Amino acid sequence: MVTVLRRSYTIDELFQLKPAAAPAELAVNFDAVEFCALVAKVKEIQAAREEEYMAHNGGRRRSSHHFAHTRPKVKHMKPKVKTDEDGWSTFEPKMPSETDLTEGNKQKSSDSLTAAQENVRVRPNNKNMGSSRPADAKDIIADKQILGFNAFAALESESESDNE
Amino acid sequence: MSVEEVTKKFEETVNVDGGEAASSGPKTVLSGEADFEVKHPLNTKWTLWYTKPPVDKSESWSDLLRPVTTFDTVEEFWAIFQNIPEPHELPLKSDYHVFRNDIRPEWEDEANSKGGKWSFQLKGRGADMDELWLRTLLAVIGETIDEEESEINGVVLSVRKGGNKFALWTKSESKEPLTKIGAKFKQVLKIEEEGFLEFYPHSTANDRHAHPSIIL
Numbered sequence: 001m002v003t004v005l006r007r008s009y010t011i012d013e014l015f016q017l018k019p020a021a022a023p024a025e026l027a028v029n030f031d032a033v034e035f036c037a038l039v040a041k042v043k044e045i046q047a048a049r050e051e052e053y054m055a056h057n058g059g060r061r062r063s064s065h066h067f068a069h070t071r072p073k074v075k076h077m078k079p080k081v082k083t084d085e086d087g088w089s090t091f092e093p094k095m096p097s098e099t100d101l102t103e104g105n106k107q108k109s110s111d112s113l114t115a116a117q118e119n120v121r122v123r124p125n126n127k128n129m130g131s132s133r134p135a136d137a138k139d140i141i142a143d144k145q146i147l148g149f150n151a152f153a154a155l156e157s158e159s160e161s162d163n164e
Numbered sequence: 165m166s167v168e169e170v171t172k173k174f175e176e177t178v179n180v181d182g183g184e185a186a187s188s189g190p191k192t193v194l195s196g197e198a199d200f201e202v203k204h205p206l207n208t209k210w211t212l213w214y215t216k217p218p219v220d221k222s223e224s225w226s227d228l229l230r231p232v233t234t235f236d237t238v239e240e241f242w243a244i245f246q247n248i249p250e251p252h253e254l255p256l257k258s259d260y261h262v263f264r265n266d267i268r269p270e271w272e273d274e275a276n277s278k279g280g281k282w283s284f285q286l287k288g289r290g291a292d293m294d295e296l297w298l299r300t301l302l303a304v305i306g307e308t309i310d311e312e313e314s315e316i317n318g319v320v321l322s323v324r325k326g327g328n329k330f331a332l333w334t335k336s337e338s339k340e341p342l343t344k345i346g347a348k349f350k351q352v353l354k355i356e357e358e359g360f361l362e363f364y365p366h367s368t369a370n371d372r373h374a375h376p377s378i379i380l
Binding site for chain 2: 007008009010011013014015017018019023024026027028029030032035036038039040042043045046
């Protein structure tokens with residue numbers, strides 16, 4: 001005969017009903033050993049993956065937002081260095097690409113070469129410089145007032161006119 | 165017969181440390197002597213489910229969520245509870261679910277579809293999580309968290325790196341009974357004044373930015 005009591009139990013009452021027997025001695029209606037083995041296996045796999053990750057990433061995890069704040073990677077072309085038979089190394093000048101070598105471009109490049117060979121005197125533009133001092137000594141002479149006002153000469157001329 | 169009387173009779177009847185039962189296989193509180201007949205029945209049958217964390221990309225949700233066992237007495241509950249890993253022993257992304265009768269721990273289940281869940285996130289792992297999970301289970305299967313005995317469908321523990329989650333699944337979104345249940349759930353989880361519980365209807369389950377409909 002089974003005594004049936006259908007009611008609610010407080011937490012304390014349920015704790016009082018906790019058996020004192022060791023867990024292994026309590027019969028359960030499922031394969032607890034298999035279940036525990038499954039959980040342990042998953043935990044082992046996770047630990048192995050974590051260890052592998054740490055080994056490959058130097059033990060540091062990066063957030064997924066990491067790449068949002070980095071500068072764009074700009075690739076700079078390395079200058080080509082040519083070494084001759086004597087062992088001298090020289091930079092190779094940048095050659096125009098094939099598309100630039102049209103007739104018009106060729107003409108332009110030859111004009112620019114001719115112009116570069118002429119002697120051009122360029123006065124330094126110092127208006128944007130921090131110092132107001134002229135950059136070239138010649139400019140100092142050029143800026144100097146050449147014709148000054150001679151007061152004595154002016155007096156003489158006035159007296160002459162008065163006499164007249 | 166009161167619980168104390170039943171317990172006394174239970175202790176007199178069951179002798180797990182020795183006696184005749186010792187010679188007849190494993191000693192349990194459920195097997196044992198032939199005339200052992202006293203059990204403490206629960207109001208309903210409960211099913212323990214486990215969500216296994218995925219270890220292979222080919223595994224689907226249905227492969228991961230599996231029922232483990234069922235119980236409908238206090239003694240069966242303790243036997244099961246003491247033979248499964250404690251929450252702090254579970255791998256990350258594991259879930260324990262204990263649901264009433266044959267309700268599946270999915271919001272698509274007919275019994276859950278119009279309900280929601282009281283949710284609480286606990287920071288850190290360890291003894292606190294184990295104790296609070298046990299207290300939650302006892303409050304749910306003992307039916308003391310829900311005086312009406314009609315709202316609670318089940319309870320879920322989710323083991324996560326950011327914080328372990330306790331969720332109490334209900335069958336409706338009715339504010340009045342849910343508020344009472346939430347207040348008791350706070351006591352069970354020993355939530356202080358600075359902590360709070362949030363209720364999310366299952367209808368917002370697909371919305372990652374959903375706001376709780378009730379906060380306690």
